Amino acid sequence: MTYVETHHETEWMARWDRHDSADYTREHFHAPPAAHHEDGEDRSYPVSLFDVLSREIVPWIYERMGAVWEEFDR
Structure with a gap:
């Protein structure tokens, strides 16, 4: 799974890999x-894709959204 933001034509991204x-390690x-x-960096993810999304990726994106909004509120 790849997460990408674009700010002022600059990409900011993160990747959750399993390969x-x-x-x-296989999960990183x-x-x-x-x-x-x-x-x-090595990681360990739940087995199902749904669990990876709901436990790992969505909470991370939610935190990132808060950080981005906080940056714009300054």
């Missing part, structure tokens, strides 16, 4: 702002 990797996360390969 074989020589550098990370690539952190913002660029989600490059070297930004990866």
